[in-house]
Amino acid sequence: MGDTTALLGTVFLETIGFWWVIIPTIFLGLIVGGIPGFSAANTIIILMPLTLAMDLQMGLVFMVSLYCAARMGAGIPAILVNIPGTAGAAATPLDGYPMTKQGRGQQALAISFVASSLGGLLTTIIALAAMPLLARVGFYMHSVEMIVIMLFGISLIASIAAQDMLKGLIAGFFGLMLGAIGTDVVYATPRGTMGFLELYDGIPLIPALVGLFAVSEAFIIIEKRVILTKQGQEAMENPSWAATFEGVRDALTRWVHICWTSIIGLIIGVIPGAGASIASFVAYQQSRTFSKTPEKYGTGHIEGLIAPESANNGVTSGTLVPLLVLGIPGGATAAIMLVVMQYHGVSFGPSLFQQDPKVGYGMFMAMAVSYFLMILTIIPLSRYMSRVTTVPTIYLAPMIISFTLVGAFVPREYMFDMYLALAFGVIGYIARRTGYHVAAILIGVILGPLLETYFLRALKKSEGDIMVLFSSTLGNILWVALVVSLVLPIVFDRRRKKKELVQP
Amino acid sequence: MADDPNRAPKHLGADLVIPTLAVIFTLYYFSTIWNSPWTAQVSAFAIGGVLLFICVLFFFKVAGQYKRGEGRFTFTSLINFEDIRTGRVALLFTTVGFCWLIDDLGFTLTTFLFLWLSMAILGSFKRLGIVTITSAIMALGGWAVFILAFDTRFPRGWFEETMKAVMANG
Numbered sequence: 252m253g254d255t256t257a258l259l260g261t262v263f264l265e266t267i268g269f270w271w272v273i274i275p276t277i278f279l280g281l282i283v284g285g286i287p288g289f290s291a292a293n294t295i296i297i298l299m300p301l302t303l304a305m306d307l308q309m310g311l312v313f314m315v316s317l318y319c320a321a322r323m324g325a326g327i328p329a330i331l332v333n334i335p336g337t338a339g340a341a342a343t344p345l346d347g348y349p350m351t352k353q354g355r356g357q358q359a360l361a362i363s364f365v366a367s368s369l370g371g372l373l374t375t376i377i378a379l380a381a382m383p384l385l386a387r388v389g390f391y392m393h394s395v396e397m398i399v400i401m402l403f404g405i406s407l408i409a410s411i412a413a414q415d416m417l418k419g420l421i422a423g424f425f426g427l428m429l430g431a432i433g434t435d436v437v438y439a440t441p442r443g444t445m446g447f448l449e450l451y452d453g454i455p456l457i458p459a460l461v462g463l464f465a466v467s468e469a470f471i472i473i474e475k476r477v478i479l480t481k482q483g484q485e486a487m488e489n490p491s492w493a494a495t496f497e498g499v500r501d502a503l504t505r506w507v508h509i510c511w512t513s514i515i516g517l518i519i520g521v522i523p524g525a526g527a528s529i530a531s532f533v534a535y536q537q538s539r540t541f542s543k544t545p546e547k548y549g550t551g552h553i554e555g556l557i558a559p560e561s562a563n564n565g566v567t568s569g570t571l572v573p574l575l576v577l578g579i580p581g582g583a584t585a586a587i588m589l590v591v592m593q594y595h596g597v598s599f600g601p602s603l604f605q606q607d608p609k610v611g612y613g614m615f616m617a618m619a620v621s622y623f624l625m626i627l628t629i630i631p632l633s634r635y636m637s638r639v640t641t642v643p644t645i646y647l648a649p650m651i652i653s654f655t656l657v658g659a660f661v662p663r664e665y666m667f668d669m670y671l672a673l674a675f676g677v678i679g680y681i682a683r684r685t686g687y688h689v690a691a692i693l694i695g696v697i698l699g700p701l702l703e704t705y706f707l708r709a710l711k712k713s714e715g716d717i718m719v720l721f722s723s724t725l726g727n728i729l730w731v732a733l734v735v736s737l738v739l740p741i742v743f744d745r746r747r748k749k750k751e752l753v754q755p
Numbered sequence: 756m757a758d759d760p761n762r763a764p765k766h767l768g769a770d771l772v773i774p775t776l777a778v779i780f781t782l783y784y785f786s787t788i789w790n791s792p793w794t795a796q797v798s799a800f801a802i803g804g805v806l807l808f809i810c811v812l813f814f815f816k817v818a819g820q821y822k823r824g825e826g827r828f829t830f831t832s833l834i835n836f837e838d839i840r841t842g843r844v845a846l847l848f849t850t851v852g853f854c855w856l857i858d859d860l861g862f863t864l865t866t867f868l869f870l871w872l873s874m875a876i877l878g879s880f881k882r883l884g885i886v887t888i889t890s891a892i893m894a895l896g897g898w899a900v901f902i903l904a905f906d907t908r909f910p911r912g913w914f915e916e917t918m919k920a921v922m923a924n925g
Contacts, residue, residue: 442787
């Protein structure tokens, strides 16, 4: 115990000594995270020669801080202009963007930064303390359990549909159908590809994200001179530090909410293959389920912003657990980290903490230090970042279209993906103008293929027996939890209405 | 309900676009998996079946609204004269042009042309100086960050190749 504490102290001091690497990397991460199509994963790939040239510890600090900052950066355009930088931030604009339109963009950014940093910091500490236990989570999560986890996220469609049940369900199921485009995972039979080879791998997420959110939003915002409401414009006329402090206070007073939603992110992050997008949708849905004011979600509710932001940052530390303890990367960025670290001669797995404890603990320490430095460096910037919302839409809309469409091209480098983003933009525009929720379509596109994959795996293992879905104890517990989380809002809602009738 | 003078009639035609697209796509999707192994069919038939059922319910709902005089089969909420006046339709054409030209002209030049033309149209061809400077800064900034600094594989064209040659030769 004493040895470990001394080692952690040494690693902490060494890591903080790299502040001059971490701070510029944080800003780089914020930029790449904020542009759809760029992510920590492909930035590390682009900068691979630089990473390989660094010594082991510096390379590790660089990659981890870039990873954390990119995750946080994805929320900035989601809040300010309704464009999530990555799929992991797709639930952020649900409440972040309405806050911006009300002129509370500065507060929203501060809330997002505090929730992300504290969520990331807390889950890093938990991951460090409970690593052996968390590493076993992946072993217990089989196809059946993953199906239920996916359904937690997909059930958010039902919450969105509450405003107009039929339209919400049509949007969600249309998204699920679009998500089913591509070859099936067992026999590779092409389905619904319209003859395009580029769709054989399924609908690429970035073009879908860019089209549904960015392009359609750009076509909508040109109706007004600026994206802010009249009340929002008045609020933005005299920007002050007070708004930032208000946001920080709003987030800190909801520290319990930050804690439990970030732990959802940590647990989902630990499961190999599950990612930030699932975590943020599940956390948002759970936050709404247990809220005393679920009707405020989607209107600029603070807890609706905290939940996805702390959850998707909780995922960052979660993905490192199976990487370090089992040698299994929990996501794309973790996989690239694995390659870089193997180049430096570090082998991951159970022996890592005996042979190279400095590397194992160093990755978590780099994460903790990055989150700590992010609190200090980014929160003051929210005042200036929120000024983006005052840029006239005649300039903003073309910039959004050009840079996000090129962002759609980047991950696969197919021109086809730009046209695909444009097609999704048209669908998104029609959906917005006619009252269909684009977030419901996106949930379907993101989670649909994953659900199908796990569903087919489960059926394949059980030789087609559908009862396999209720064959495991953990799975059954999750099923009960899912049913409870779907029924509870209805019960709460009835109780609230009864109370309102008694006390008019 | 229809007699309420304060309530604007719904544009039911526009409301039907997404469900109609959903039905057409689902039927097309079914046609592509009709002779496939069950693994390729199972989730699509389950999800698609529910989608078709919900769409049918929606069509009935809309028919009911039309019958009660609550709406008209118009598309005005989707496209109207305002879309031409505000430059939205023109922006759609410039966006298609952007996608079409970027492979030949390269990122920088196409982005500059797209930004300039779109901003000029949306701004009714006023303040062209600011529009030109903004477009140039954004296009050159994008080139400097994404192509020069990060060496991403953004589409390259005449400008990028010229700058590469200039830099290679000092």
